[in-house]
Amino acid sequence: MALKLTDLKTNVHNDWCPGCGDFGILNAVQMALAEMNVEPSNVVIVSGIGCSGKMPHYIKTYGVHTLHGRLLPFASGIKIANPNLEVVCVGGDGDGMGIGAGHFVNSGRRNLDMAYIVHDNGVYGLTKGQASPTLKLGMKTKSLPKPNINQAVNPLLLAIASGYTFVARGYAYDVRHLKELIKKAINHKGFAFLDVLQPCPTYNDILTKEYWAGEDNLDPSGKPVPRVYKLEETGYDGVVHENTEEEIERKVAQAVLKSFEFGDRTPIGVFYQNEFTPTYEERLNSRMPTYRTYPPAMQRIARDDGTPLAKVQKLLDELSLT
Amino acid sequence: MALKLTDLKTNVHNDWCPGCGDFGILNAVQMALAEMNVEPSNVVIVSGIGCSGKMPHYIKTYGVHTLHGRLLPFASGIKIANPNLEVVCVGGDGDGMGIGAGHFVNSGRRNLDMAYIVHDNGVYGLTKGQASPTLKLGMKTKSLPKPNINQAVNPLLLAIASGYTFVARGYAYDVRHLKELIKKAINHKGFAFLDVLQPCPTYNDILTKEYWAGEDNLDPSGKPVPRVYKLEETGYDGVVHENTEEEIERKVAQAVLKSFEFGDRTPIGVFYQNEFTPTYEERLNSRMPTYRTYPPAMQRIARDDGTPLAKVQKLLDELSLT
Amino acid sequence: MIGGAQGSGVDTSANIFARAAAQGGYHVFGKREYYSNIKGEHSYFQVRVSSKIIRSHVDTVDMLASFDEETVFRHALEVRPDGAIVYDPDLKMKKLEDVPTIEKNVKESLVRRLSQSGLGTTMQDILELARKRGVHLYPIPYMDLLKQVGQKFGESSLSSLSRMTNVMAVASSYALLSFDSSILKDAIMKVFRSKQKVAEMNQAAVDVVYSFVQEKYDGSFGYTLPPIKVNERRIFMRGNVTVGIAKELAGCRLQTYYPITPASDESEYLEAHEVIELDNLPGEPELAEQQTVKNGSIVVVQTEDEIAAITMAIGGGLAGVRSSTSTSGPGFSLMAEGLGWAGMNEVPVVVTLYQRAGPSTGMPTRHEQGDLRFALFTGHGEFPRIVLASGDLEEVFYDTVRAFNYAERYQTPVIHIIDKALANSDTTLPMLDIAKVKIDRGVTITGKYETNNGVEFPRFKQTETGISLRPAVGTKGVVYWLTGDEHDEFGHISEDPTNRVIMMDKRMKKLEVADREIPLSEKVNFFGPEEAKITVLSWGSTKGAILDAIDWLREEGIDVNFLQIRLINPFPTEYVSNVLSRAKKIVDVEMNYSGQLAEVTMEKTCIPIKNKIVKYNGRPMSCEELYHALKSFAEGTAPTRVVLTNGS
């Protein structure tokens, strides 16, 4: 029985601002899940805190709206406990690369089989528009009293440096393309990072929908030239096809260079993908051979009468004196 | 009056393990400071927690031994309050890129004029040898019961992604070369990151002194070929000479590629340096024109009788009703 | 009361309303309620206006100024008989079920009330229900009137014009009250200071509305607000601005923060005022070096998280700079480890803690006093800290300065607790008196220290008081060390058991000294007669409602006195014991579930506190509900724990 889009919608009132890019991302996520025909109770959307963090409440799967910056360890705990679940993380740029940067980096090192979608709007939306880590040095959005005093972090480069095995960028108002990227991210074997350019019409008056549509970036004929372009349309191939050090380094280097492009020509699509790196689940399984077939969440720990099932008497006997 | 090395030594008993690479780093720091003829009370060594974290106690300047992973914000507070001070941060790899990764990334975005030396030993020394974030996936040091389950982070790449304007690597047992790097890092205008390969003979039996000396890496004549080589000896130039986007991107890309080299040929030296990025102090000064001449630590806030000097009556008058 | 969707100008219009009343010589108390949302959810301002001093809000509404249907649906039934509702007749047919932002249970209860009266679910129906209860209805055709304004200014865009409906609602209310329109226009000018044209258009709108109301409704609403002559200088302040100004005055020169509601407004105020004008009298010798410097500055740093905020502020404190950070519950939870380091290293640092409704993310924009006990024990292990809590904006102002004085005098972290209700209330106050403020840096040394170069300085030297000379890090001529480890007097790590006891005693002793030195007047307030039927025990911003409620009770001949604790650590045990042991009936009043101050007081005094009035629905206590609850205690009809639940 195919899943319909409406099956994935809750009737919770959505209180994002009119025109917010978050709507595009929400739609894309729901469309992707519907097309993948997931079982709703097998999907967990884990979010941080921010405007973006409210997303799980709008999706009719399990939803875990966690703490500011901590979505990744929460999600990791769920996934490790039950690797059968489809875990999708969504959060803000401040959430992920400001307060959450430590988890951002160190979760990359684990490579759990999850996806992580960042709403990249250059501001702290829910706290009224302070600069987020992706806002460039010197930029002054309408919400800022002074130009931004910090350099921006490049999310793609940071993800590559942190070891994510799938690194991509989408655009909130290209919902169809974004949906495909989300499906790829979810299907990717390993930890997938997807940065989404998300206009925040309320606070960020620089990286707006109009900016990305190139309304001020006219070609000689006076036609607007969009500022985003699709990597796949230029023949770019970010996928690691062979498990050799050279191939991997070549693809990483290519992705790094690509990640510098921003502004008048901003690539969207898959920058890098490598499925040869073993996932954390695989690594665990190599140590605990029943981990995949019988993960923590599936293990019975006691009989119905409460008798524990773990045979620890052996461990006690090792310490016994007789 | 030239500063002597002994002027910089305290008589605190040094309790690092015999043969620890930390000794080399300590010596190099003291030599660098002596050669720079600093005024001891104008220097603050700020450290995190770990074996490495004990370093300030061995150096006769101000020393601030902070919390695990938090050395950078502590140091930033000191530096912002008093930009006249020479602030040198030293900490472990776990401290900096494990628990401290969030500050690592976000301090790069500020570019305060400080130096940061990481003791990169692949382990959590002081807590008995657990894997640190720089230990490669699958490595099993003698202190680990199982092979390392996480991927390593590449400190140089992470520093570049985080916006450090000086990125270098040294080797603890090449003290003379290290000392020069430390001087460069301190003299660099902006936030300088220096990763130091630091053998931990007690817990890390893989990346040992012998390994770096190449004792098992013989050339055809049977002579050991050291695994570290000096970038400057290969004609590599990491310095950004012109403040153009192309030059910067070229140098960044070059540094990124260089940062992949590790193992049998491991470069040490300056990977990247860019002094064109304004420092945080400069950015503050452009907003508060007396910041540099009259920084917070130099500002008088009251007369001797306790009368405050700030004229806030104006601010109150703005809110006054008459 | 003024309400509307978040982002539609409720704030501005309320500000104009309150400011105009204040300029008209009235005492004003404004309270803001809003959702944790940017645009669209309902938000409202309750402004209480009186010729006498007022310190809290009341539940019933005299006049509801609305410009959307949601406000009418939510608040029409709160308007008292004989009160008034100002609304947009164009919205009459809007249906309750079509307002997506009203909670299901709120809708259900409204539908129930409407259908009981045989009414439907349109805005008109609810207005009818109000009318039946005696409420006056004043439809104002905002758009029609605005089109007149538009014509005058050559502005025909309806969406531009509609941005002024908020001010129209305010103007209508004032017109009904026959309030002097020039004062209102003056207030508009102040609020739109930086936007000349907007100001002028809004002023024109005022004129249009006034003539419409005069023509249509003249004198029909029985109340007026004539201007009052005021003999004192007054200001109109909001909590977070009060803190900001006090910090600049106190000499705070480094403020770190990570954005969080409701704390970050303060930091943003400071950032906007980062250049500080100094009172730099030429000729004063000790200021010679400053002769050429007219301005100082406060550096405001937005950090990557609250761990960085507290540790960076500590860094500033180490360097001899008065430093602080402002946060709210979730951020404060992340500061536990940093605070301990400051305690261990005797670093002065001030944390301004804006309480909001917890636990966890809780209700970020709602009010509560739930963090007291956490603030008393934040961080593992034992270290001295000073915890003080302010009850109103005047206290907030002076306490902010004191917090820095205590921090430097006792060389330890100070937690200054306030809350959302204080942060977001706008109040008229007598002009604050800067001359009352003194700065006391204790034995802090900045600048040169008189000794040889590089001398190892015993920063943690034992003294009678536990307080040691504190040259700032970077002071020329000396060096010393700091470490979170237990340390010797130079700040080097020591695990020696004897040294350990000396150092623990040294640090903890400072609290005893603080307890001895801080005058009682800074520790507690006692209001009301010595002898009373009830003694109220409380802290923080409940002060306003308590004072107002006991005024009402006094008028009925019920004597209630009130012990407000301001310095919560070190606790003024002896004084409190004395007061409470004389009390006939103690009633603890707090905005939290457990009655946290009562618990602390029992621990300190061993005097049982059996009666509590608590509230934890996220809305501040109103004067009435507190009055009723206290009265029931006076009459002996109350259970031991009364939970207040008013507010929407």
Next chain:
Amino acid sequence: MIGGAQGSGVDTSANIFARAAAQGGYHVFGKREYYSNIKGEHSYFQVRVSSKIIRSHVDTVDMLASFDEETVFRHALEVRPDGAIVYDPDLKMKKLEDVPTIEKNVKESLVRRLSQSGLGTTMQDILELARKRGVHLYPIPYMDLLKQVGQKFGESSLSSLSRMTNVMAVASSYALLSFDSSILKDAIMKVFRSKQKVAEMNQAAVDVVYSFVQEKYDGSFGYTLPPIKVNERRIFMRGNVTVGIAKELAGCRLQTYYPITPASDESEYLEAHEVIELDNLPGEPELAEQQTVKNGSIVVVQTEDEIAAITMAIGGGLAGVRSSTSTSGPGFSLMAEGLGWAGMNEVPVVVTLYQRAGPSTGMPTRHEQGDLRFALFTGHGEFPRIVLASGDLEEVFYDTVRAFNYAERYQTPVIHIIDKALANSDTTLPMLDIAKVKIDRGVTITGKYETNNGVEFPRFKQTETGISLRPAVGTKGVVYWLTGDEHDEFGHISEDPTNRVIMMDKRMKKLEVADREIPLSEKVNFFGPEEAKITVLSWGSTKGAILDAIDWLREEGIDVNFLQIRLINPFPTEYVSNVLSRAKKIVDVEMNYSGQLAEVTMEKTCIPIKNKIVKYNGRPMSCEELYHALKSFAEGTAPTRVVLTNGS
């Protein structure tokens, strides 16, 4: 006592010593003291051996087994007259001033004592001083004897051989005590299980030492340790291993941790035992799916910090897995925010808190009970939590299982407090009884839930007890939400004031239910006669010293009883009030500065607790010092606050 430089085998030798005694039928209590250092600083083990049960250490040393000079300098004067010192005569001429690791003040005081007796500062001098006090000296030429061993095994490297001096010291002590050498060799075999050759060489060393001692000192030391026949099964346990085994038994299947002393040993034990053998009886229908699976596993994750550790464990709890994290003060400080989220979302999660000396980094390897009050209020806002504290290893074992039961039954975080002294003490215990352990998962549902697909489930449904049905996240057939914001019964954000009160009441009610349901026997222990001169109030690992001390006092006819609080939240107020109100004189005994439990007890009971015995120098209480202090209270000669300071 055995001492030596960190990393030189003190641990191993102490382990061999203790294990041998235990195998010989003795009760053993071993206590370890070490610096926060990897190699070089002084570390020592105090092993108390007795035919009767023992629960604490004593200050005086009967026999000091040394193999370096530092141990002799530091401990020679602690040896009681008629005791013995075993040492290496090659080190005789070593000078005190040349030992870099001894603190200045310790050196100074030794020099003073030596020079008062007209002695110099060599090891020989200090031995002489001990000898004068009646201590027997036993020089053992370790290297000479080891060379004999070397010859036998063809090992001539002196540095290899010297690695055995530690075992030589142990062997010498046992030889002097005429202890059965085969038991000793057996213990060596067990300890060096995985290193056959090392085991054999050390066993050979034993033989060489025994014959040397028999020849040279036969019978000169008046004490012997004959083997004892034991009728019960005993084990020899260390605290962190005890926790580890209990967690596996309790069904904990996810343990997260960030390395920290003294907590991480537990996680490393679990990691080494991550594959769990299951008792999988074939034929039991409900276990059918497991038929083929003999092994389960506990996933142990080393996280990037403690924030990740707690939040990841919560993630595990959400997914229906019993999850926990273990940490110590600094790490626990970072968990405040996460704990609040778990409280708000009613997630079962267990935090094992190994207290060490704070505040801040403090003394990472030293003992204290300083985190109680922080544990009671960690995190902003108000949420229920259960706090329990164990007093000895047996309690640690059963309480660990209970912690998980409470967590799931009451759907809330549980903080299980132990400390460094428990974590690092090695004790003989009667074999733990697994049959006593029952698992109670409350209303947790794992697996399928019987309803349609995708149905929105009221996870936070209101109930009589506040406890709602809890299908694990991922349970088929339903979905629901979780959020740190206040929420409705489906877990969606709600700022509605009415819902807020319902939800706060629901969560907090669970504590009342817990208080009602948990049997008194799990909440408190009461020891001693009903009527007593003194009632001791305490918690945690002081239990051992208290029980031993009151045994001594009873022998002198002084009756002391002892109320140990194990469940600190919810606090057993009624029972405690009853006991304390009957007490003649209450004395609070704690390893912290303030007497934290006394404060809590006063808050709860309003019974003043005026007398305290506290210790905060980082060293556990010894039986003697506590005995003396209690006696002074019994005799009425004590001040109200006695600070204990023994230990080195």
